[in-house]
Amino acid sequence: MGKTFDEINEKIRQGNAVVVTAEEIIGIVEEKGVKEAARQVDVVTTATFGPMCSSGAFINFGHSDPPIRMNKIWLNDVSAYGGLAAVDSYIGATELSESKGMEYGGAHVIEDLVNGKKVRLVAKSHGTDCYPRLDIDTDITLKDLNQAYLFNPRNVYQNYNAATNTSKDIIYTYMGTLLPGCGNVTYSTSGELSPLLNDPEFRTIGIGTRIFLGGTQGYIAWEGTQFILDKERVDPEGTMYAGATLAVIGDLKKMSSRYLRAASFERYGTTMFVGVGIPIPVLDEEVMAFLSVQNRDIYTNVVDYSVPRRSKPSLRKVNYEELRSGSIELNGKTVQTAPLSSLNRAREIAALLKGSIEKGEFFLQEPIQAMPKDRGFNPLKDRAVK
Amino acid sequence: MKKLKVILYFPPESTDKPFTYHLVKDFDIVFNILQAEVQPGKRGRLTMELQGSEKNIEEALEFAKSHGIGYRPFNKNIVRNQGECMDCGACTAVCPSGALYMDKKSWELIFDESKCLLCELCIKACPVKAIDVNMFV
Numbered sequence: 382m383g384k385t386f387d388e389i390n391e392k393i394r395q396g397n398a399v400v401v402t403a404e405e406i407i408g409i410v411e412e413k414g415v416k417e418a419a420r421q422v423d424v425v426t427t428a429t430f431g432p433m434c435s436s437g438a439f440i441n442f443g444h445s446d447p448p449i450r451m452n453k454i455w456l457n458d459v460s461a462y463g464g465l466a467a468v469d470s471y472i473g474a475t476e477l478s479e480s481k482g483m484e485y486g487g488a489h490v491i492e493d494l495v496n497g498k499k500v501r502l503v504a505k506s507h508g509t510d511c512y513p514r515l516d517i518d519t520d521i522t523l524k525d526l527n528q529a530y531l532f533n534p535r536n537v538y539q540n541y542n543a544a545t546n547t548s549k550d551i552i553y554t555y556m557g558t559l560l561p562g563c564g565n566v567t568y569s570t571s572g573e574l575s576p577l578l579n580d581p582e583f584r585t586i587g588i589g590t591r592i593f594l595g596g597t598q599g600y601i602a603w604e605g606t607q608f609i610l611d612k613e614r615v616d617p618e619g620t621m622y623a624g625a626t627l628a629v630i631g632d633l634k635k636m637s638s639r640y641l642r643a644a645s646f647e648r649y650g651t652t653m654f655v656g657v658g659i660p661i662p663v664l665d666e667e668v669m670a671f672l673s674v675q676n677r678d679i680y681t682n683v684v685d686y687s688v689p690r691r692s693k694p695s696l697r698k699v700n701y702e703e704l705r706s707g708s709i710e711l712n713g714k715t716v717q718t719a720p721l722s723s724l725n726r727a728r729e730i731a732a733l734l735k736g737s738i739e740k741g742e743f744f745l746q747e748p749i750q751a752m753p754k755d756r757g758f759n760p761l762k763d764r765a766v767k
Numbered sequence: 768m769k770k771l772k773v774i775l776y777f778p779p780e781s782t783d784k785p786f787t788y789h790l791v792k793d794f795d796i797v798f799n800i801l802q803a804e805v806q807p808g809k810r811g812r813l814t815m816e817l818q819g820s821e822k823n824i825e826e827a828l829e830f831a832k833s834h835g836i837g838y839r840p841f842n843k844n845i846v847r848n849q850g851e852c853m854d855c856g857a858c859t860a861v862c863p864s865g866a867l868y869m870d871k872k873s874w875e876l877i878f879d880e881s882k883c884l885l886c887e888l889c890i891k892a893c894p895v896k897a898i899d900v901n902m903f904v
């Protein structure tokens with residue numbers, strides 16, 4: 382006995398849909414079993430709030446008079462893409478300021494815009510008959526822009542390595558500061574609350590799914606870059622998923638810096654903490670069985686980031702319950718573990734999303750296309766040397 | 768029992784004296800070295816937390832002074848800007864003393880100042896610059 386998206390949306394419209402978070406569902410399934418839980422609960426909300434480097438925004442500045450075809454563009458001294466039509470651009474989260482370096486980057490420009498701050502726009506052009514102007518130096522704010530939408534090609538990693546460092550030197554990475562001699566282990570996930578660990582085989586999530594993104598409603602636009610569907614069984618009952626990812630889109634003008642934060646990792650550079658929440662409709666018992674996943678059953682590799690190669694060695698497999706305990710055993714030594722993504726803020730997002738569905742402000746969108754099942758993970762080859 | 772964080776300044780001629788030995792042996796001080804820059808024949812600096820009776824700490828500092836070792840009680844502490852903090856936990860990865868840790872229920876960041884060694888590693892590790900040093904005179 383299953384439910385359809387339409388039936389669940391009708392319940393939401395009538396204000397009697399039963400909505401719980403992916404953490405709350407665990408206890409419900411333990412108490413009532415998968416079958417009964419699937420009957421009683423209509424929607425389960427999932428969320429994550431972590432650093433996601435592959436983020437950025439498309440912007441249309443509007444035309445100056447006389448007009449300019451912008452070739453080189455800077456926003457607060459951060460280079461933005463000038464290879465689109467005259468006044469369209471894309472600002473990426475990890476692009477660094479040409480004057481402030483790693484302290485300020487594209488992510489900070491996006492956050493400043495979201496916070497209503499003035500951003501300095503400098504652009505240069507080669508000049509054409511149709512766009513005669515050669516340069517411009519002015520200020521913009523988010524509300525002046527014709528369009529500003531977040532488009533993140535790779536967000537919401539299903540699963541990610543935990544990181545450590547076996548070398549004698551401290552190293553600085555996108556997984557934070559890693560102390561020498563396996564001095565710490567960092568990990569970045571909301572685990573049992575994480576969207577793609579709760580629908581790991583994409584039974585309900587696909588292209589077109591409506592999501593919570595950065596404080597407003599957004600959409601899954603496409604598979605994320607490097608999308609791959611794979612899993613490995615880990616004894617006794619665990620699973621280690623590979624890296625499914627999502628490309629997401631949403632209106633920057635409606636976002637809030639509480640759920641979209643610029644960040645800077647020491648000696649790595651800038652990135653963006655993106656808040657994403659995904660509602661999962663309980664279509665049937667199989668969907669519910671996936672939703673009942675717990676941290677102790679989800680595994681990842683502890684990877685040595687001091688190895689400067691594409692394939693870095695894994696020291697061991699570990700589950701998220703162990704990582705969250707604060708320390709794990711590594712080569713016979715107890716090593717402290719630290720999260721990089723905010724579970725506290727992810728919970729806030731899952732609760733917010735739950736609230737908006739209960740209030741009839743957020744409806745489920747059935748995917749218009751399923752995610753691909755056949756993607757591989759192709760390496761980049763160097764040119765053969767003669 | 769009293770705890771006091773101090774910076775001790777050693778003139779070049781004092782760096783070869785077994786100062787910390789006297790702290791323990793003569794004044795019953797329990798100490799924890801937070802930072803040390805001491806080289807023979809050069810001006811040195813030692814940051815440490817002293818723990819002992821008020822009288823013993825006072826006498827130990829008098830002893831230091833009488834041997835030409837200057838001292839200054841600690842004039843800074845680490846502060847966390849609660850409004851800026853996202854409770855991500857990146858700072859807990861580098862905190863050597865467990866002063867910064869995640870509450871295992873709420874997953875909020877907790878800062879236990881009494882455990883802070885003032886190493887300042889957290890300041891750079893914070894991705895949103897929510898941690899700072901507060902100087903006071």
